[in-house]
Amino acid sequence: xxxxxxxxxxxxxxxHHRTCPLCEATCGLEITTRGxxxxxxxxxxDNPFSQGFICPKGSSLKQLHxxxxxxxxxxxxRGDDPATATWDEVSxxxxxxxxxxxxxxxxxxxxxxxxxxxxxxxxxxxxAGVLYNRTIVKALGSRNLYxxxxxxxxxxxxxxxxxxxxxxxxxxxxxxxxxxxxxLGANPWESNGSLCTAPDFPGRVKAIQARxxxxxxxxxxxxxxxxxxxxHVAIRPGAxxxxxxxxxxxxxTDGLVDLGPVADHVAGLxxxxxxxAPFTPDAVAPxxxxxxxxxxxxxREVAAAPSAAVYGRIGTHTVxxxxxxxxxxxxLNALTGNLDRPGGAMFPLAAHDRAxxxxxxxxxxxxxxxxxxxxxxxxxxxxxxxxxxxxxxxEGEGQVRALITVAGNPVVSTPNAGRLDAALSQLEFMxxxxxxxxxxxxxxxxxxxxxxxxxxxxxxxxxxxLAVHNFADWSxxxxxxxxxxxxxxxxxxxxxxxxxxxxxxTAVIDEMMIAGVLQGAMKGDDSPIADRxxxxxxxxxxxxxxxxxxxxxxxxxxxxxxxxxxxxxxxSLTVLEANPHGFDLGPLQPRIPEALRTPSGKVELAPExxxxxxxxxxxxxxxxxxxxxxxxxxxxxxxNNSWMHNVNxxxxxxxxxxxxxxxxxxxxxxxxxxxxxxxxSRVGKLVAPVEITDAIRPGVVSLPHxxxxxxxxxxxxxxxxxxxxxxNILTDEDQIDPLSGNAVLNGIPVTVSPA
Numbered sequence: 001x002x003x004x005x006x007x008x009x010x011x012x013x014x015x016h017h018r019t020c021p022l023c024e025a026t027c028g029l030e031i032t033t034r035g036x037x038x039x040x041x042x043x044x045x046d047n048p049f050s051q052g053f054i055c056p057k058g059s060s061l062k063q064l065h066x067x068x069x070x071x072x073x074x075x076x077x078r079g080d081d082p083a084t085a086t087w088d089e090v091s092x093x094x095x096x097x098x099x100x101x102x103x104x105x106x107x108x109x110x111x112x113x114x115x116x117x118x119x120x121x122x123x124x125x126x127x128a129g130v131l132y133n134r135t136i137v138k139a140l141g142s143r144n145l146y147x148x149x150x151x152x153x154x155x156x157x158x159x160x161x162x163x164x165x166x167x168x169x170x171x172x173x174x175x176x177x178x179x180x181x182x183x184l185g186a187n188p189w190e191s192n193g194s195l196c197t198a199p200d201f202p203g204r205v206k207a208i209q210a211r212x213x214x215x216x217x218x219x220x221x222x223x224x225x226x227x228x229x230x231x232h233v234a235i236r237p238g239a240x241x242x243x244x245x246x247x248x249x250x251x252x253t254d255g256l257v258d259l260g261p262v263a264d265h266v267a268g269l270x271x272x273x274x275x276x277a278p279f280t281p282d283a284v285a286p287x288x289x290x291x292x293x294x295x296x297x298x299x300r301e302v303a304a305a306p307s308a309a310v311y312g313r314i315g316t317h318t319v320x321x322x323x324x325x326x327x328x329x330x331x332l333n334a335l336t337g338n339l340d341r342p343g344g345a346m347f348p349l350a351a352h353d354r355a356x357x358x359x360x361x362x363x364x365x366x367x368x369x370x371x372x373x374x375x376x377x378x379x380x381x382x383x384x385x386x387x388x389x390x391x392x393x394x395e396g397e398g399q400v401r402a403l404i405t406v407a408g409n410p411v412v413s414t415p416n417a418g419r420l421d422a423a424l425s426q427l428e429f430m431x432x433x434x435x436x437x438x439x440x441x442x443x444x445x446x447x448x449x450x451x452x453x454x455x456x457x458x459x460x461x462x463x464x465x466l467a468v469h470n471f472a473d474w475s476x477x478x479x480x481x482x483x484x485x486x487x488x489x490x491x492x493x494x495x496x497x498x499x500x501x502x503x504x505x506t507a508v509i510d511e512m513m514i515a516g517v518l519q520g521a522m523k524g525d526d527s528p529i530a531d532r533x534x535x536x537x538x539x540x541x542x543x544x545x546x547x548x549x550x551x552x553x554x555x556x557x558x559x560x561x562x563x564x565x566x567x568x569x570x571x572s573l574t575v576l577e578a579n580p581h582g583f584d585l586g587p588l589q590p591r592i593p594e595a596l597r598t599p600s601g602k603v604e605l606a607p608e609x610x611x612x613x614x615x616x617x618x619x620x621x622x623x624x625x626x627x628x629x630x631x632x633x634x635x636x637x638x639x640n641n642s643w644m645h646n647v648n649x650x651x652x653x654x655x656x657x658x659x660x661x662x663x664x665x666x667x668x669x670x671x672x673x674x675x676x677x678x679x680x681s682r683v684g685k686l687v688a689p690v691e692i693t694d695a696i697r698p699g700v701v702s703l704p705h706x707x708x709x710x711x712x713x714x715x716x717x718x719x720x721x722x723x724x725x726x727x728n729i730l731t732d733e734d735q736i737d738p739l740s741g742n743a744v745l746n747g748i749p750v751t752v753s754p755a
Contacts, residue, residue, distance in 0.1 A: 017044050017580040018475030019458045020058040021125045025192035026460040027053055027199045036479055038062035046581040049471040050199030056638045063647045069716055070435045071449035082442040082713025096492055096502035098446050102429035106402040113398040116144035120408020121641050124462040127547050132490035135509055139498035144400055146385040151414055154740040155322035157380055161364030162607035165597030167380055171345035172196045173309035174588055175204040175468045178343040179213040180305035184240050185315020189224035190635040194313050197467040220632055222695040234697040236289035237632045238747030241321035243288050244328035245279040250299035251335045260337025265593040268606030275611050278618050303336045307343025318746050323739035324617055327610050346588040350464040351472035351571055352554040361597030372398045376741055384741030386415045386733040392423040402429040411440040412642040412708055415731040415743045416683045442713035450486035454478040459551050473582030487547040510546035514553055521557035528566035540564055542574045631748040633705040642706035645719040657724025658691035660702040666692045669752050676755035681748055684729040687755045703727040
């Protein structure tokens with residue numbers, strides 16, 4: 001199927017509009033094709049959300065689609081050693097039969113917990129990855145669930161769950177209306193933003209400055225974002241929670257608390273005011289590396305601004321106090337009256353959301369069960385991925401003996417990566433859903449490749465719930481898929497895991513999921529479709545495939561939906577398809593208290609687990625940090641974790657996988673620019689070229705995340721030519737944030753010396 005929006009009959013060129021799926025910004029693209037070839041990609045200037053903005057990643061979709069290393073057919077590995085193994089290209093029935101043989105053998109012999117699942121970052125960038133992952137989880141019934149969330153944003157889920165009752169109810173900075181933006185651990189000039197969907201994030205930041213506002217960036221490095229800010233505060237890595245709690249202390253002690261619009265919907269104010277008392281600016285300054293007077297000034301500026309938004313991202317999450325830092329971001333927004341108000345931190349309402357007027361709920365808990373080896377608490381159904389290697393290596397009941405990975409490369413992206421790589425070789429069976437033979441999937445017995453991004457529908461399900469402006473668009477497939485769609489692969493794995501076998505019809509899963517959405521929407525006397533039949537509603541769905549029908553059902557019964565004709569001007573997939581540039585749903589609106597799901601029906605400023613962990617934060621104030629060297633990661637505009645390094649236009653040019661070192665440290669350590677340095681931690685060591693720069697604070701060194709493409713057996717020719725080094729050789733799997741299970745990837749103690 002090729003959906004043509006416009007054809008130039010003289011040149012046989014077709015113009016299509018769709019959403020870029022490669023990062024969280026969801027920029028609109030204008031793609032020109034001739035037949036089955038992409039001719040040109042540029043920003044969609046008529047997209048009201050992105051307004052023509054595009055980054056280098058978006059323009060590389062052609063190269064990703066045409067990449068000769070991208071797998072087009074299933075593979076079965078012959079041989080145990082990835083360096084010498086061969087791969088047989090097989091039919092899809094053969095591949096699924098092999099998956100059934102391997103998984104069933106482990107399940108029958110060792111039980112459900114013997115099979116683990118790992119979902120990688122790209123899962124959030126596809127409809128199937130968001131919607132159909134859960135079918136495998138439910139069908140398998142294993143407690144051994146892992147994902148990239150615990151090397152990324154899990155602290156935000158925990159703090160949001162504890163404060164608002166829903167781990168997915170995450171406030172975002174209202175960039176387009178704020179007067180003051182305080183960013184910590186974020187570099188949107190390189191990343192395009194994260195947990196904050198904002199096409200042209202840099203342009204939105206510049207607009208704050210143009211209207212007389214102020215932008216402050218807190219980062220150990222003078223990143224590209226910090227260079228553009230009105231003020232850069234060079235914090236010592238890992239001290240974000242100390243800084244933010246001290247700022248809350250100033251707001252309290254200076255009598256600046258003003259809860260604003262949420263004043264009647266807040267619990268725990270007295271408790272939190274008492275809890276932040278020990279964290280004075282003078283007490284935290286030595287650990288933060290920021291003068292106490294600067295901390296006081298920043299707190300007073302946030303409180304005094306007509307509107308302000310505090311925004312913390314991955315640099316504040318992948319540290320030892322990640323959940324406390326995440327909580328303190330929203331605490332500071334609340335104490336200064338900037339929670340749930342225009343220009344502050346607000347909650348999006350996406351077209352697919354179920355926005356019921358409840359105002360209370362069951363709340364959020366962690367630790368419903370614990371991991372077998374180290375007793376880590378379950379969080380949002382997951383265990384820390386840092387624990388996966390130990391669960392494979394350690395014998396006994398519940399030992400992980402088989403693994404399913406979906407769109408992930410944990411051998412590169414998780415702590416003590418060398419240990420996990422070795423552990424994977426001990427598995428009895430492994431199956432991977434992936435478009436590449438990468439450093440992880442080279443260990444699989446079977447690899448199942450979904451179609452390319454241009455052969456599937458696009459609707460940014462995970463990201464429109466985090467958008468700084470309510471917006472919706474849907475993109476049909478550009479080209480006809482030549483293999484099963486990703487949701488069909490996922491459904492087949494679910495059927496195999498549930499014991500129904502490789503020949504079972506995936507339509508069973510599709511029908512069950514669509515029925516679940518519609519039946520949920522039909523409940524209640526006030527439902528506009530309460531008196532309609534399920535069969536009638538299913539017959540009215542207008543998608544091109546089962547997963548499109550599922551999206552159509554969600555949108556039609558969402559807050560802007562047409563409710564199958566009950567709301568004549570409402571949204572449906574048909575309406576979105578007729579508006580290829582997208583649908584502007586308006587600026588963010590206040591959503592408290594109706595959207596809260598805490599048992600109290602209030603914003604919980606002082607959740608018990610948070611108050612308990614503050615004791616650990618207070619104990620850290622006694623640390624002596626002089627003379628230590630710590631490692632932090634960094635991002636680059638032309639990179640997205642490990643999965644975009646096989647595109648030449650994105651990796652060519654000056655080497656980016658360098659060890660950044662401050663000139664003073666270089667002099668003290670005997671390092672020279674361009675020469676190699678050895679970096680060692682408790683768990684590993686590596687050698688990387690030195691880049692001396694005053695853009696990083698003394699005592700800190702930096703390596704980019706997601707590199708290290710030189711392992712034998714991986715078939716990524718371009719990435720191998722620009723292999724770089726894997727910074728996760730140095731990260732310690734024993735260092736995690738205890739509340740969220742998130743790995744500590746920043747602030748790693750290291751020693752550095754000339755190689």
